[in-house]
Amino acid sequence: MRTIFYLVQKETLQVLRDRVMLFQIIMIPVVQLLLVTSAATFEVRQADVQFVDNDHSQASRRVSEAFAASERFSITEHSSSAENASRSLQAGQVDLTLHVPAGFDRELNRGEQPAVRLVVSGEKASAGVIQSYAQQILQGVAADLGAEQSPQLQSTAPAKRAQLDVGARLWYNVTLEYDDFMAPGILTILVTIIGTLLTAQNIAREKEIGTIEQLNVTPLTKGEFIVGKLLPFWALGLLEFAVGLGIAWLAFDIPFEGSLFLLFGVAGIYLTSALGIGLWISASVDTQQQAMFVTYFVLVLYLFMSGLFTPVTSMPAWAEWFAELSPLKHFIEVVRGVLMKGAGPMEIWQPTAILLAYGILILTVAVRQYSKTKA
Amino acid sequence: MMNAFFGLIRKEVYHILRDRRTLTVLLLMPLVQVLLFGYAIRTDVEDIRLALVTPSPDAETHRLKATLEGSDRFHVTRLLRSTDQLESLFQQGAIDQALVVESDFASALRAPSGAGVLLITDAMNPNIGRIRQDYAQALLGDYEQSLNTSAGGIPFRIETRARYNPTLESAYFFVPGLLAFVLTIVSALMTALSIAREKETGTMETMLVSPLQQWQVVSGKVVPYVVVGFANAVTVLGVAYSVFDVPLRGSLGLLLGESLLFVLVCLSLGIFISTRTDSQRTAMMGTLVGLMLPTTLLSGMIFPISSMPDWLQPVTHVVPAKWFVHIIREILLKGAGLDLLGLETLVLVGMAGVFLGASTLSFNVRLE
Numbered sequence: 001m002r003t004i005f006y007l008v009q010k011e012t013l014q015v016l017r018d019r020v021m022l023f024q025i026i027m028i029p030v031v032q033l034l035l036v037t038s039a040a041t042f043e044v045r046q047a048d049v050q051f052v053d054n055d056h057s058q059a060s061r062r063v064s065e066a067f068a069a070s071e072r073f074s075i076t077e078h079s080s081s082a083e084n085a086s087r088s089l090q091a092g093q094v095d096l097t098l099h100v101p102a103g104f105d106r107e108l109n110r111g112e113q114p115a116v117r118l119v120v121s122g123e124k125a126s127a128g129v130i131q132s133y134a135q136q137i138l139q140g141v142a143a144d145l146g147a148e149q150s151p152q153l154q155s156t157a158p159a160k161r162a163q164l165d166v167g168a169r170l171w172y173n174v175t176l177e178y179d180d181f182m183a184p185g186i187l188t189i190l191v192t193i194i195g196t197l198l199t200a201q202n203i204a205r206e207k208e209i210g211t212i213e214q215l216n217v218t219p220l221t222k223g224e225f226i227v228g229k230l231l232p233f234w235a236l237g238l239l240e241f242a243v244g245l246g247i248a249w250l251a252f253d254i255p256f257e258g259s260l261f262l263l264f265g266v267a268g269i270y271l272t273s274a275l276g277i278g279l280w281i282s283a284s285v286d287t288q289q290q291a292m293f294v295t296y297f298v299l300v301l302y303l304f305m306s307g308l309f310t311p312v313t314s315m316p317a318w319a320e321w322f323a324e325l326s327p328l329k330h331f332i333e334v335v336r337g338v339l340m341k342g343a344g345p346m347e348i349w350q351p352t353a354i355l356l357a358y359g360i361l362i363l364t365v366a367v368r369q370y371s372k373t374k375a
Numbered sequence: 376m377m378n379a380f381f382g383l384i385r386k387e388v389y390h391i392l393r394d395r396r397t398l399t400v401l402l403l404m405p406l407v408q409v410l411l412f413g414y415a416i417r418t419d420v421e422d423i424r425l426a427l428v429t430p431s432p433d434a435e436t437h438r439l440k441a442t443l444e445g446s447d448r449f450h451v452t453r454l455l456r457s458t459d460q461l462e463s464l465f466q467q468g469a470i471d472q473a474l475v476v477e478s479d480f481a482s483a484l485r486a487p488s489g490a491g492v493l494l495i496t497d498a499m500n501p502n503i504g505r506i507r508q509d510y511a512q513a514l515l516g517d518y519e520q521s522l523n524t525s526a527g528g529i530p531f532r533i534e535t536r537a538r539y540n541p542t543l544e545s546a547y548f549f550v551p552g553l554l555a556f557v558l559t560i561v562s563a564l565m566t567a568l569s570i571a572r573e574k575e576t577g578t579m580e581t582m583l584v585s586p587l588q589q590w591q592v593v594s595g596k597v598v599p600y601v602v603v604g605f606a607n608a609v610t611v612l613g614v615a616y617s618v619f620d621v622p623l624r625g626s627l628g629l630l631l632g633e634s635l636l637f638v639l640v641c642l643s644l645g646i647f648i649s650t651r652t653d654s655q656r657t658a659m660m661g662t663l664v665g666l667m668l669p670t671t672l673l674s675g676m677i678f679p680i681s682s683m684p685d686w687l688q689p690v691t692h693v694v695p696a697k698w699f700v701h702i703i704r705e706i707l708l709k710g711a712g713l714d715l716l717g718l719e720t721l722v723l724v725g726m727a728g729v730f731l732g733a734s735t736l737s738f739n740v741r742l743e
Binding site for chain 1: 655657
């Protein structure tokens with residue numbers, strides 16, 4: 001056991017003495033957490049609307065007023081030709097075009113159900129959100145107009161209509177804050193990127209500069225060697241995770257619904273598998289360059305297939321299955337579940353068990369991969 | 376002098392060609408990534424798992440359940456009698472939505488106040504949460520209509536269309552962004568280690584005593600990789616076009632030209648990182664830690680820049696991928712020409728100049 005301690009001491013000193021790397025490990029994640037979290041939002045703050053009015057009636061004014069009154073939309077252009085509208089949309093000057101055709105008011109009064117045309121520019125990921133907001137506003141106008149007309153038009157309708165009174169609740173993120181959702185996820189991927197990179201280049205570097213020979217002739221067993229390499233980065237990862245949570249709490253006021261004790265317990269298990277993958281890569285390659293390319297590949301898989309930015313459930317079935325292999329996917333589930341939903345041990349035992357299994361499997365493979373006779 | 380320069384380029388080309396394994400990885404990796412993530416990165420809301428809570432199941436709640444299941448989006452995965460378990464199911468992530476129906480639903484429907492139903496949506500992810508709620512409310516509206524056979528109710532219809540991407544297909548937004556991401560990182564990685572490696576292995580000494588000028592060493596390291604980077608650009612564009620059906624509405628020549636320029640920017644960025652670091656370890660950390668998240672989040676590839684807070688939007692200007700994401704989407708989806716993309720192109724040219732210039736200046740001819 002004493003021998004492990006010396007290896008841990010050596011690794012710690014090596015990290016602490018490299019000023020440039022220390023800066024990279026500490027400053028880059030903090031800056032990125034603060035900067036990049038605010039970028040991860042689909043929220044539509046202000047959409048510019050072009051209003052094409054070919055009717056110039058009371059009804060068309062009702063529509064334009066409803067949009068002007070909403071905080072999310074501002075009518076930046078008025079036009080009377082649909083052709084102009086198409087051009088502004090292409091040039092990206094407006095996000096959507098609202099078209100009230102001629103005769104709208106007249107048909108409305110006759111109960112002919114005329115159409116309002118809504119054209120959104122579909123080249124942005126927020127197009128769906130813009131469309132849904134605009135439809136909501138129009139439905140509001142329709143409901144108002146309908147209520148006003150009902151005395152004349154619906155007098156013949158049966159008195160006893162079946163009615164549904166729908167109450168809608170949004171749970172776990174009532175104010176629909178993106179920061180609450182993204183900050184824990186971004187923190188997790190940052191800790192993962194740094195931990196995996198540090199471990200992945202570690203053994204490869206010793207191989208490249210030849211110092212691995214010295215370690216090979218020490219009495220350290222293969223298991224002790226891997227554990228000794230893992231421990232300092234494991235502690236560093238937990239420390240970074242804790243500091244990051246503190247920063248996210250101060251800067252973004254993220255919720256802490258569940259138990260932190262539970263969260264850190266699972267984080268410890270998760271880091272074992274994430275760093276284990278790094279060591280496994282490091283033990284199997286010959287040069288730092290190879291280690292870097294393999295690590296990059298693993299990290300992008302984490303980045304895009306763990307439900308970090310886009311949900312796993314939106315992926316095609318085969319990709320969803322593939323995402324199960326990512327330890328990060330399970331850990332992010334736990335982090336968000338515990339922080340935002342207040343999930344307890346009974347709710348997260350399944351992803352935790354998977355993480356534990358991955359950790360044991362990966363460490364075993366890493367120990368077997370490392371060979372003391374092949375330098 | 377020029378002889379020495381060509382000598383250096385020849386040396387670099389041999390380096391690339393003789394390491395077959397790395398070359399294969401370099402050429403295949405972008406292709407595999409675009410194929411994989413082009414399918415994986417999407418925000419379509421499908422397969423909503425819904426729990427239907429009804430204290431007294433009757434024929435009418437069955438009809439409601441059938442309506443929900445009739446739409447492809449909803450799957451009623453749980454039928455519960457009470458709301459006791461709901462919280463735990465949401466916390467486990469076993470359900471996305473719950474619909475709680477009043478007891479004695481059928482007769483409540485005909486009562487003057489109407490039947491009360493409560494729709495609970497997991498909105499942890501705000502975007503997805505809202506869309507799920509919209510879908511469910513629309514479906515419940517249809518269901519209510521179907522109960523009342525008499526027409527009327529809606530005074531006007533809303534016709535909605537999406538230009539440039541009629542079906543709001545996720546691949547259309549995300550694949551062009553993905554191209555920018557993959558080209559950025561792979562290109563920067565190719566050159567980031569090159570000078571750091573020579574420093575670490577000691578071969579830098581040989582280079583320093585040669586008659587090569589600083590700028591020649593820097594550009595000699597970049598030029599050979601331009602070919603590899605451009606090959607990457609061509610293959611990933613091919614995948615976008617043939618596999619994901621991303622349209623090419625603009626000029627192919629312009630598209631390839633801009634891609635070449637962008638590859639050059641990223642290679643220059645890589646060489647800049649390389650001249651500023653002493654070891655492969657710090658070069659690698661700098662490239663991956665420094666580029667992965669900013670390129671993903673500040674380029675507009677997934678999250679629109681117009682949604683970001685005002686103080687953050689100017690920060691995105693320094694991200695090279697931001698300009699390329701814009702250029703490539705304009706060319707592919709809207710058929711824009713160089714006249715509309717002049718500013719963006721100039722910015723990229725400027726960036727390549729700054730990175731190459733700064734690398735030449737910070738390239739130290741003396742070893743410490």
